[in-house]
Amino acid sequence: xxxxxxxxxxxxxxxxxxxxxxxxxxxxxxxxxxxxxxxxxxxxxxxxxxxxxxxxxxxxxxxxxxxxxxxxxxxxxxxxxxxxxxxxxxxxxxxxxxxxxxxxxxxxxxxxxxxxxxxxxxxxxxxxxxxxxxxxxxxxxxxxxxxxxxxxxxxxxxxxxxxxxxxxxxxxxx
Amino acid sequence: xxxxxxxxxxxxxxxxxxxxxxxxxxxxxxxxxxxxxxxxxxxxxxxxxxxxxxxxxxxxxxxxxxxxxxxxxxxxxxxxxxxxxxxxxxxxxxxxxxxxxxxxxxxxxxxxxxxxxxxxxxxxxxxxxxxxxxxxxxxxxxxxxxxxxxxxxxxxxxxxxxxxxxxxxxxxxxxxxxxxxxxxxxxxxxxxxxxxxxxxxxxxxxxxxxxxxxxxxxxxxxxxxxxxxxxxxxxxxxxxxxxxxxxxxxxxxxxxxxxxxxxxxxxxxxxxxxxxxxxxxxxxxxxxxxxxxxxxxxxxxxxxxxxxxxxxxxxxxxxxxxxxxxxxxxxxxxxxxxxxxxxxxxxxxxxxxxxxxxxxxxxxxxxxxxxxxxxxxxxxxxxxxxxxxxxxxxxxxxxxxxxxxxxxxxxxxxxxxxxxxxxxxxxxxxxxxxxxxxxxxxxxxxxxxxxxxxxxxxxxxxxxxxxxxxxxxxxxxxxxxxxxxxxxxxxxxxxxxxxxxxxxxxxxxxxxxxxxxxxxxxxxxxxxxxxxxxxxxxxxxxxxxxxxxxxxxxxxxxxxxxxxxxxxxxxxxxxxxxxxxxxxxxxxxxxxxxxxxxxxxxxxxxxxxxxxxxxxxx
Ligand SMILES: Cc1ncc(C[n+]2csc(CCOP(=O)(O)OP(=O)(O)O)c2C)c(N)n1
Numbered sequence: 163x164x165x166x167x168x169x170x171x172x173x174x175x176x177x178x179x180x181x182x183x184x185x186x187x188x189x190x191x192x193x194x195x196x197x198x199x200x201x202x203x204x205x206x207x208x209x210x211x212x213x214x215x216x217x218x219x220x221x222x223x224x225x226x227x228x229x230x231x232x233x234x235x236x237x238x239x240x241x242x243x244x245x246x247x248x249x250x251x252x253x254x255x256x257x258x259x260x261x262x263x264x265x266x267x268x269x270x271x272x273x274x275x276x277x278x279x280x281x282x283x284x285x286x287x288x289x290x291x292x293x294x295x296x297x298x299x300x301x302x303x304x305x306x307x308x309x310x311x312x313x314x315x316x317x318x319x320x321x322x323x324x325x326x327x328x329x330x331x332x333x334x335x336x
Numbered sequence: 337x338x339x340x341x342x343x344x345x346x347x348x349x350x351x352x353x354x355x356x357x358x359x360x361x362x363x364x365x366x367x368x369x370x371x372x373x374x375x376x377x378x379x380x381x382x383x384x385x386x387x388x389x390x391x392x393x394x395x396x397x398x399x400x401x402x403x404x405x406x407x408x409x410x411x412x413x414x415x416x417x418x419x420x421x422x423x424x425x426x427x428x429x430x431x432x433x434x435x436x437x438x439x440x441x442x443x444x445x446x447x448x449x450x451x452x453x454x455x456x457x458x459x460x461x462x463x464x465x466x467x468x469x470x471x472x473x474x475x476x477x478x479x480x481x482x483x484x485x486x487x488x489x490x491x492x493x494x495x496x497x498x499x500x501x502x503x504x505x506x507x508x509x510x511x512x513x514x515x516x517x518x519x520x521x522x523x524x525x526x527x528x529x530x531x532x533x534x535x536x537x538x539x540x541x542x543x544x545x546x547x548x549x550x551x552x553x554x555x556x557x558x559x560x561x562x563x564x565x566x567x568x569x570x571x572x573x574x575x576x577x578x579x580x581x582x583x584x585x586x587x588x589x590x591x592x593x594x595x596x597x598x599x600x601x602x603x604x605x606x607x608x609x610x611x612x613x614x615x616x617x618x619x620x621x622x623x624x625x626x627x628x629x630x631x632x633x634x635x636x637x638x639x640x641x642x643x644x645x646x647x648x649x650x651x652x653x654x655x656x657x658x659x660x661x662x663x664x665x666x667x668x669x670x671x672x673x674x675x676x677x678x679x680x681x682x683x684x685x686x687x688x689x690x691x692x693x694x695x696x697x698x699x700x701x702x703x704x705x706x707x708x709x710x711x712x713x714x715x716x717x718x719x720x721x722x723x724x725x726x727x728x729x730x731x732x733x734x735x736x737x738x739x740x741x742x743x744x745x746x747x748x749x750x751x752x753x754x755x756x757x758x759x760x761x762x763x764x765x766x767x768x769x770x771x772x773x774x775x776x777x778x779x780x781x782x783x784x785x786x787x788x789x790x791x792x793x794x795x796x797x798x799x800x801x802x803x804x805x806x807x808x809x810x811x812x813x814x815x816x817x818x819x820x821x822x823x824x825x826x827x828x829x830x831x832x833x834x835x836x837x838x839x840x841x842x843x844x845x846x847x848x849x850x851x852x853x854x855x856x857x858x859x860x861x862x863x864x865x866x867x868x869x870x871x872x873x874x875x876x877x878x879x880x881x882x883x884x885x886x887x888x889x890x891x892x893x894x895x896x897x898x899x900x901x902x903x904x905x906x907x908x909x910x911x912x913x914x915x916x917x918x919x920x921x922x923x924x925x926x927x928x929x930x931x932x933x934x935x936x937x938x939x940x941x942x943x944x945x946x947x948x949x950x951x952x953x954x
Contacts, residue, residue, distance in 0.1 A: 181517060184468070189458050196459040226644065233641035239463045239483060242517040 169224045173202070175247035175254070176232065177327060178217040181240040182208055189238060190217065199223070199231050203256075203300075205324035214242065218254075218327045220300075251330035257323040258296040258303040260310055264317050265290050272313070280306055300325050341473055341501040342371035344509070345434075348477040349378055351509045354405050356759055358393040360386050362409020364436025364449065367501045381759065381788070384780040386413050388752035390420025391778065394429050395753030398739045399714055400760035401554065403430045403484050410436040411449030414495075415456065419746055421491045422460040426743025427575065428552055430489035432480045433461075439499040440468060454495050462490030470503040475510055482513040487520025488639040489552060521638070524655040524663045532610070532634040532651045533667055539608035539632075541676045542568050545591060548575030548742065549613015549637060555658035556580065556734040559612070562661055566671045569680045571599040573614050574723075575742040578732035586677065588684055592620035593942040593951075594724045598684035600940070600948035603628050612636045613657045616646040617743065626947030636660045689728050692954055694933050697908040699797055702930055703729035703769075705911045706795075709919065710765055714739065714757045718750030718770030720804040722797045724938040726769045748777025751794060755781060758790045765919060767793040772822055773802045776889070782898040782925065789923035793915070794895075796927060799934045800887045807937045811952075812944075823887040895927035906931045 180186050194201045202220040209216045235244050273292050286293035310318050358381045361369050372380055383389040386408050393404030414435040424431045438447040454464040463483045467476050480492040550559050556579045563570050563586050570580050571591045580587050589596035609631040621627040635649040643652040691698040717723040717740040741749040754768035775796045785792050800823040809817050895902030901924055903914045918926035940951040
């Protein structure tokens with residue numbers, strides 16, 4: 163028999179409150195590798211309480227694996243709270259730097275206009291290089307990277323941070 | 337008042353009620369050892385290897401229900417604990433393992449004997465922490481004991497840098513613990529209990545499946561009441577064995593790849609599986625998609641992560657087994673299932689366990705003799721066929737205990753764990769059953785047992801093979817005995833299989849080792865062995881030592897070299913006498929080497945990937 167469970171593989175999000183101590187990050191990431199859970203991204207930083215850090219973790223998994231992940235995280239003594247962000251309104255942002263090299267003047271113009279549309283900031287430059295900064299949702303950032311990759315193949319350099327997320331007050335998009 | 341870290345350590349042990357400490361010295365714990373020198377009331381046990389040490393602490397903990405406490409030095413001392421930590425973790429044994437560490441200012445510098453033991457053990461223990469500040473020392477130790485024994489018990493590693501041990505600081509030891517990330521559940525969700533019971537009340541073919549959680553919670557008696565109230569058949573995992581007396585009419589047997597016919601069939605045919613304190617490990621489920629596939633599953637476990645991990649559960653109840661069973665007893669009622677229970681019993685009677693293929697001195701006969709001989713007994717097993725036979729044939733009731741490495745299956749567990757069990761239960765006979773392979777994995781602890789004057793009964797089932805693996809090779813690898821003979825000499829080594837020249841003990845080079853045993857001196861079974869003087873054999877025990885060893889080591893001589901008593905048993909007629917001698921020993925371990933059929937197999941067996949009801953019976 164057994165309960166029928168939703169076994170759709172999709173992107174899922176966890177917000178994790180942990181003790182801000184040496185080794186906790188290793189413990190959490192070690193749990194994922196040790197149990198063979200695939201992690202898409204993990205960001206961590208201190209909260210308003212300096213003894214507590216908050217992590218945002220995203221995974222692509224089915225429901226039952228995800229349930230296990232939450233339970234396993236909950237078992238860790240250093241984990242104070244596990245919040246499932248998958249189906250609740252949240253604000254989520256990811257930092258992205260894109261550097262584009264060997265730009266002709268006309269191409270620079272193109273970059274500036276794309277930036278305007280997508281809300282990117284040009285934060286540094288020289289004659290043929292531009293550095294863009296972008297704080298968007300992960301999926302938007304991915305779309306932006308794709309756009310630049312197509313327009314300037316082999317000339318871009320990308321650095322992304324992981325996502326951070328917080329519960330929304332009213333509505334939000336991902 | 338200001339005291340040194342080492343003094344606080346001793347104080348902490350006292351506050352935690354620790355009177356037995358398993359410890360091995362070294363540079364990074366020498367200060368702690370020095371402090372223990374004057375610590376009256378705390379017996380410090382010195383095994384011969386840190387792996388033996390931690391298995392001893394584990395055996396102590398399993399058999400007493402107390403926390404087992406280890407103290408070892410940094411680096412190699414700490415890494416030698418690793419197997420024991422994982423062993424305890426899998427079977428939910430409460431341990432606190434103190435490891436010495438280099439001084440904090442050297443951590444990370446590749447200092448002599450520095451290893452990141454917290455990093456190494458993080459994934460195999462319940463909790464691991466390095467104390468980095470003297471002011472945290474008391475709190476960390478207090479929390480370590482609390483974490484080890486509460487909720488789902490497990491091993492905790494506390495890494496103690498040398499400067500923290502030496503530093504002065506407060507002598508306060510906290511009375512209470514509050515860890516914001518750790519709140520083991522205590523209550524039982526009554527709604528879930530009622531859901532479970534409403535499913536159960538409609539069942540026509542319900543069974544109980546009981547795992548180690550029931551024994552850990554000490555809920556055997558309550559569970560037996562529940563079984564009797566409902567009248568349902570009871571099946572156990574090897575870790576759950578003994579939760580209900582094995583001679584109880586409702587007890588059917590073990591489930592799993594070496595489970596018995598009736599148990600495995602009942603699981604395959606039941607309509608409600610009421611499981612308590614088991615993880616549905618692959619050793620018990622067989623082919624997972626076929627496991628209990630007609631049943632609604634109710635699962636009580638203290639660890640939420642054990643629920644719906646391997647098997648999807650219909651009614652989860654996260655709770656301590658004892659608390660939950662007591663709650664259920666209040667609400668449960670008798671079920672009209674006696675026909676079904678009778679049917680399952682009938683399967684058991686038609687397909688009894690038994691070593692039909694073999695004659696003479698079989699493991700079954702030896703274990704049955706043990707059943708006859710002792711009323712109150714702690715039995716420790718090693719890992720392999722010896723373990724399977726023991727868990728199949730040993731009779732248990734609530735007053736007797738079975739200690740076995742179920743989850744990790746650690747060879748070398750038996751002897752040291754028996755030492756720990758005896759230390760924790762000086763008034764109960766402790767008997768260990770091991771294979772010749774596993775016995776050699778921590779044989780050095782014979783010396784510990786001798787020095788501690790422990791009258792352990794050590795039964796070695798010598799088949800001169802790594803039997804369990806050999807059986808697989810015989811059954812599933814076309815009889816290719818790839819490197820599982822413990823007897824073959826290099827000059828005779830071939831890659832033979834069953835029935836070839838190299839199989840069995842017969843072809844060992846007898847000349848090289850076949851030394852006559854006549855004239856071997858053995859000690860009087862009851863003489864104190866610490867005097868160092870060699871005493872002479874009683875005629876009884878001398879009579880028992882006969883025959884030539886055809887393999888190495890000669891376990892009888894080996895026992896004697898440790899100043900223990902060694903007896904070799906080659907026929908069923910000799911079993912009684914050997915057990916008699918062993919049970920009369922007051923302060924000396926007695927090793928009985930049983931020469932068993934080299935190619936005896938464990939049956940039934942469910943081949944890998946097969947469902948439970950497709951077992952090979954014999
Ligand atoms: C430390 C360790 N190494 C290897 C194994 C794999 N293994 C399981 S049973 C077994 C054979 C055990 O042989 P023996 O101790 O002689 O016992 P028998 O099966 O013959 O009773 C082996 C090698 C194990 N369980 N533990």
